[in-house]
Amino acid sequence: MNMTLKDLLEKRRSAISTKWFDAIIDTYPADDSGFLKKQKDRFTNPVGHTFTRGVESILEALIGGEDMNDSIPFLNDIIKVRAIQNFAPSKAIEFIFLLKKVVREELEKEIRQNQINDELLGFESKIDDLALIAFDIYAKCRDQLSELKTDELKRMTFSLLKKANLMSEIPAQEFEHKDLNFNI
Incomplete structure (x- = not known):
């Protein structure tokens, strides 16, 4: 009986999910990856928890x-973490392409036996589309982080100038923090 790719993915979802999570964690330095893999508590390891939920x-x-x-929303959560951690854009979204390798x-054996290369190409095309979405999310997150850093620098500069009595007439509201969140 020939199985479809969808059937095989459903049957092996748990193994694929675990291996994909491990592949993502392996993109971190050894010190961090050990903690991220071993610590299962969502409060002690919010990054690992976010990745587990997102991958699944x-x-x-x-x-x-x-x-x-x-x-x-789950992709957004993972990308936010990787954007804050200053991954280069290619490294930040690399985890999506790791799914192709894991699958x-x-x-491998079942794909050959069931001759489902065309289905696999279709599935991989969906992964590519997801990577494009992830890149857009990453770019927005990095832009927002840059704005936050700029606003903080303005606030610090204003505060220092005011303390030095070099500024007194500019309203502080011009330098207040904008309500920037990562809602994309």
């Missing part, structure tokens, strides 16, 4: 053929 939800959306917008390694 993104994979579920990809397998289910759902609209990618359904997985964006090919996990299902």
Whole structure:
């Protein structure tokens, strides 16, 4: 009986999810990756918890053929973490492409046996689309971080000038922190 790629992905979802999570964590230095893998508590390890939930939800959306917008909140959470951690853009979204490798390694034999290369190409195309969405999210996050840093620098400069009695007539409201959040 020939199985479809969707059937195989459903059957091996747990293994794929675990291996994808491990591949993502392996993009971190050894000191950090050990903690991220071992510590399961969401309060002690919020990054690991965010990645676990994100990986599972993104994979579920990809397998289910759902609209990618359904997985964006989880993708957004992972990208925010990686943007704050100053990953280069290519490294920040690299984790999405790691899913292709994990799926090919996990299902290599079945893909050949069931001759489902066309289905695999379609699935990988969805992953590529997800990577494009991730890049847009990363760019917005980095822009927001830059704005926050600029606003903080303005506030600090204003505060220092005011303390030195070099500024007294400019209203402080011009330098107040904007309400910037990462809602994308």
